[in-house]
Amino acid sequence: MKKRAQFDHVSLAFETPKGRLNVVEDVSYDINDGDFIAVIGPSGCGKTTMMSMLAGFQKPTTGKVLFDGAPVTGPGPERGVIFQEYGVFPWLTVKQNIAFGLKLKANRVPDSERDAICDHYLSLMGLADFANSYPKHLSGGMRQRLAIARAYAVKPQFLLMDEPFGALDAQTRANMQNLLLKVLAAEGKTVMLITHSVEEAIYLASRIVVVTARPAKIKEIIEVPFPYPRDESIEERPEFGELRSHIRQLVMDEYRAQQAQMRPASFSE
Ligand SMILES: Nc1ncnc2c1ncn2[C@@H]1O[C@H](COP(=O)(O)OP(=O)(O)OP(=O)(O)O)[C@@H](O)[C@H]1O
Secondary structure (H helix, E strand, O other), rough: OOOEEEEHHHHHEEEOEEEEEEEEEEEEEEEEOOOOOEOOOOOOOOHHEEEEEEEEOOOOOOEEEOOEEEOOOOOOOOEEEOOOOOOOOOOOOOOHHHHHHHHHHOOOOOOHHHHHHHHHHHHHHHOOOOOOOOOOOOOOOHHHHHHHHHHHHHHOOOEEEEOOOOOOOOOHHHHOOOOOOOHHHHHEEEEEOOOOOOOHHHHHHEEEEOOOOEEEEEEEEOOOOOOOOOOOHHHHHHHHHHHHHHHHHHHHHHHHHHHHHOOOOHOOO
16 A cells, blocks of 8 residues: 555654643654544644644654655645635635635646536535625635635645534534545545544544644554445444444543643642
8 A cells, every 4th residue: 555644753842932842742653545544632732733744834843754755845735734714715705715726836727627626616515606705704614615625626635634524513514524525435535634523533534543632642543444435324333332432532531631731730639
């Protein structure tokens, strides 16, 4: 299996006014072509920072982050990024937002095709009636769907998604999850997804990377035993419930560890 991305003994520390903050510590794992990796762990533990290094927004303090065998030196068109509540330009209409990436040199498509691609993703995301609206006239959930449409439209080989569905209502979230599975089945992408939802991680991912309280270290990497294509019926399977309990326990242990870290010294047990 071809290695797409590699974290090789990666650590990252921020220098802050209060001193050095270790955020990611000695993380090593590979992401193979076609993998769907979900990263789960307590809030603020370093998941986004880990993803940012692969996106090319942050550099590791020590260790290496490789993409297609070469060190990541910055963002690139083969890695599409969807961050929560980011990624739409307020001064462009909905359709212009989707078209934007398709006009950039790295992803440029002929004008005639551009229109058809925009229309396809507008309708896929339920935004066709808002093609000419500006983002400020959309609900938060619609803006997030627009950010997702923009990222899908340029067809990156690798999708980096940071809590992309976190702000959506339950029904839209389920629709967006199923749509993502469809897009992946049709286009065969590799994905790294950060989520706080254990169910979402099991439903979507081929492997789940559970990380510790800050600094984020690998706690466990879990293979999800369900073949694709998947549908909601897997949630009824006993293995789904067992996996959910196991991962919930891991995450809860780390959440408690994080709470203990934050407690003032005088209260420590
Ligand atoms: N540029 C920075 N400078 C200093 N500290 C930072 C910087 N970026 C992030 N941090 C800190 O690093 C820690 C990890 O942040 P990060 O966003 O990676 O966590 P996370 O696991 O993605 O959190 P969440 O699940 O809440 O989104 C946090 O304590 C954050 O305050």
